[in-house]
Each structure stands twice: as C-alpha cells, then as structure tokens.
Amino acid sequence: MKKLLSAFVSVLMLMSLSCAGETSADDQAEEDLASAATADTRFSAEDGALLQSYLLGRPVETDLSGKNYDLNGNGRWDVFDLCLLKEQIEAQPAEEPQSDTIVVYFSRTGNTEKIADYLLEITGADSYVIQAAVPYSDEDIAYNNSSCRADQEQNDKTVRPEIADPISSLDGYDTVFLGYPIWWGEEPRIIDTFLESYDLSEKTVIPFCTSGSSGISVSEKNIAALVPIGEQLAGKRFSASASKDEVQQWYDSLPLTKEETEMKLNITVNGQELTATLADSSAAKELAQKLESGSVTVELGEYGGFEKVGALPWSLTRSDESTVTQAGDIMLYQGSQITIFYGSNSWSYTPLGHVDGLSQEELSEILGQGDVSAELSIKK
Numbered sequence: 352m353k354k355l356l357s358a359f360v361s362v363l364m365l366m367s368l369s370c371a372g373e374t375s376a377d378d379q380a381e382e383d384l385a386s387a388a389t390a391d392t393r394f395s396a397e398d399g400a401l402l403q404s405y406l407l408g409r410p411v412e413t414d415l416s417g418k419n420y421d422l423n424g425n426g427r428w429d430v431f432d433l434c435l436l437k438e439q440i441e442a443q444p445a446e447e448p449q450s451d452t453i454v455v456y457f458s459r460t461g462n463t464e465k466i467a468d469y470l471l472e473i474t475g476a477d478s479y480v481i482q483a484a485v486p487y488s489d490e491d492i493a494y495n496n497s498s499c500r501a502d503q504e505q506n507d508k509t510v511r512p513e514i515a516d517p518i519s520s521l522d523g524y525d526t527v528f529l530g531y532p533i534w535w536g537e538e539p540r541i542i543d544t545f546l547e548s549y550d551l552s553e554k555t556v557i558p559f560c561t562s563g564s565s566g567i568s569v570s571e572k573n574i575a576a577l578v579p580i581g582e583q584l585a586g587k588r589f590s591a592s593a594s595k596d597e598v599q600q601w602y603d604s605l606p607l608t609k610e611e612t613e614m615k616l617n618i619t620v621n622g623q624e625l626t627a628t629l630a631d632s633s634a635a636k637e638l639a640q641k642l643e644s645g646s647v648t649v650e651l652g653e654y655g656g657f658e659k660v661g662a663l664p665w666s667l668t669r670s671d672e673s674t675v676t677q678a679g680d681i682m683l684y685q686g687s688q689i690t691i692f693y694g695s696n697s698w699s700y701t702p703l704g705h706v707d708g709l710s711q712e713e714l715s716e717i718l719g720q721g722d723v724s725a726e727l728s729i730k731k
C-alpha cells in the first residue's frame with residue numbers, strides 16, 4: 352500500500368524561488384544531488400514536509416536527527432537542502448499501482464481519513480491523499496464566518512482549488528473510491544479539481560463522505576454531472592464516529608466483484624441438487640459471502656400451497672419491494688427467513704435468487720408436500 356503525501360509542495364515552490372537566487376550554488380547543487388542519490392538515500396514527501404516544518408520552526412514530533420538531509424554538505428539543514436530534497440523526490444520513479452483499486456480522499460480534520468483508512472485495511476487498495484496546494488488553515492474552514500475561504504469557495508461552483516502534488520495518472524486503476532467531507536451540503540470544490548483532472552470515463556467511481564448530519568446525495572449528483580464516469584456506484588455517508596464494521600458492511604454490499612455475480616447457489620433438497628442464480632441485491636451478496644465459510648441446513652416449512660419458508664441463521668440486509676412471485680423465486684422474508692416459491696404470492700420481499708431451469712411442476716414435485724430440509728451452499 353502506498354501513500355502519496357504532498358503537504359509541502361506549495362511552500363517548496365516558494366522556497367525554490369528563493370533558491371534560484373543562490374546562483375553560485377547551482378552547479379554545486381547538481382553534484383550534491385548526484386552524490387546524495389548514489390548514497391542509497393531515498394526520501395519521501397513526508398520527509399520533505401518534516402524538514403520544511405523543522406526549518407520553519409514549527410513543532411515537529413518526529414526526530415529528524417537520524418535523517419541525512421544535509422544534502423549540500425554545509426553542516427546544517429537549510430532551505431537549500433530542502434530544494435535538493437525536492438529534486439531528489441521528483442527524480443524517483445513514479446510508483447506502480449499495486450492494486451486495481453485506489454482510495455482517493457480529501458480530509459481536512461481527519462474524519463474522512465479515518466474512514467478511508469478502514470477502507471484501505473479492508474481492501475488493501477492503493478491510496479492517494481488530495482492536499483491543497485494552499486493548505487486550508489483553521490480560519491479557512493471556520494464556516495460560521497461566511498467570508499472564510501471554504502465558504503467563499505463553496506458559494507462559487509466554478510472555483511477549482513489547486514491540488515498539491517497531483518497523482519500523475521489513474522491508469523491501472525479500475526475502481527476509484529472517492530472520499531471527502533461535506534461542505535455546505537456538497538463536495539469541497541477541490542474534489543471537483545480532482546475529478547476534472549483525470550479521465551474517469553472507464554472507471555468505477557464510488558463516493559463516500561463524512562459529515563455532521565448532511566447526506567451524500569447532492570454531492571453524488573454533482574459528481575455524476577461534472578465529468579464522464581464509467582460507472583458511479585451509490586455512495587455512502589458516514590458519521591465521524593463510524594466503526595470499521597460499518598465500513599466493512601458497506602463494502603460487502605457493493606456490487607463490485609465479478610466473482611460474486613457469477614456464483615451460484617446450490618440447494619440440496621430431498622436428495623436433489625438445485626442450482627439457483629443469485630439476485631443483484633445486497634442480501635444475495637451477503638448470503639453468498641456467509642456461505643463461503645461453509646454450507647448451512649435450513650428447515651423449510653410448507654406454507655400456503657405456494658412456498659417453503661424457514662429461518663436463516665443470520666439476518667441479511669432488507670431491500671423489500673412489492674413483488675408477485677413466480678415459481679423458482681428465492682426471497683428473503685422479514686430480513687431473516689428464506690422462501691423458495693413453487694407457486695405465486697403477492698408480498699413484499701427482498702430478492703435472493705431464482706432456481707435455474709425447472710418448471711413449476713418439476714419444482715413442486717422436488718420440494719414435496721410437507722416440511723423439508725434444504726442444504727444451502729455456494730459454488731463458483
């Protein structure tokens with residue numbers, strides 16, 4: 352997993368200007384840089400940020416004493432070292448994608464970052480942190496003050512705050528999770544900067560956000576309208592205190608993995624093995640995932656002359672819809688019961704799947720007259 356940190360670029364650019372004045376040192380700088388590179392020393396953007404903070408007299412928690420930042424060899428760490436460090440970081444080859452998924456996020460006060468970190472632990476995806484070229488100070492986001500920077504930006508849909516150290520490319524990624532805080536009901540304008548900087552026309556984009564209470568839907572619509580996106584999946588708003596379990600549940604419910612849609616449900620009943628195609632519902636995906644760790648046997652009772660129904664060992668996510676069932680339909684009833692229909696009924700159910708290739712008569716015969724045991728398992 353990689354993290355591309357970029358907090359210090361804006362100040363570096365200013366400092367680069369001041370370095371440009373040190374013309375007598377330019378030639379020396381190249382030599383110093385070359386010798387530093389051969390010294391098997393690799394610096395990260397975080398190193399640069401730390402050195403910058405040190406030089407600016409800001410409190411730095413990390414101990415810098417072990418770092419070889421004296422690149423120009425003058426016995427002290429100065430702005431010139433910082434310029435050399437920047438050159439060296441930029442000279443390092445771009446990191447290759449380690450995953451087909453990347454979690455991209457902007458987080459000013461750490462709430463969205465926490466959710467992104469959970470998501471990274473769950474997915475093992477790569478990550479990229481969007482940072483503003485001109486960082487947002489506390490005053491900038493004091494949103495009760497209508498003239499603060501964040502409020503002014505949110506009031507103008509055309510503002511595109513510059514991103515520090517933009518990721519060079521999203522090539523190699525199929526799926527982009529995009530996280531941000533809600534600012535005045537919408538995505539921060541810097542998210543729009545990000546969206547307009549890359550070709551997302553063949554990517555799956557999945558927004559997520561944190562907020563005090565506002566939902567994600569306005570920002571989802573904004574994102575969908577801003578740039579062409581291959582597929583935009585329904586996003587999710589989290590509270591600042593959301594747990595890793597909540598993030599996991601959301602991730603599990605996403606229609607992401609092709610494998611899941613290709614998985615079949617096996618139902619062994621009265622010595623016969625039936626195959627069913629899983630529905631495109633969160634409950635069906637959860638069922639498939641539960642059965643990955645082993646089959647379960649469910650006692651199905653006869654009901655109404657049209658279905659067999661019994662309790663599952665777990666509750667699944669309900670997305671009930673008013674349905675007129677057909678023979679072969681497999682439904683989730685009241686969140687924790689599975690029903691296999693050999694006839695028709697009108698009720699509100701969550702689709703789980705449909706038995707493949709059997710007529711109503713064949714199904715009625717296999718399921719039999721009374722109660723029955725059914726072993727459920729999953730087959731890829």
Ligand SMILES: Cc1cc2nc3c(=O)[nH]c(=O)nc-3n(C[C@H](O)[C@H](O)[C@H](O)COP(=O)(O)O)c2cc1C
Nearest residue numbers: 458459460461462463532535536561562563564565
């Ligand atoms: C400028 C600004 C505007 C905000 N507007 C809203 C809002 O409209 N609705 C809401 O519920 N929270 C709003 N918040 C609260 C943030 O969405 C919330 O604190 C979020 O979790 C911050 O995420 P972060 O820590 O990743 O930056 C706003 C915060 C800021 C700074």
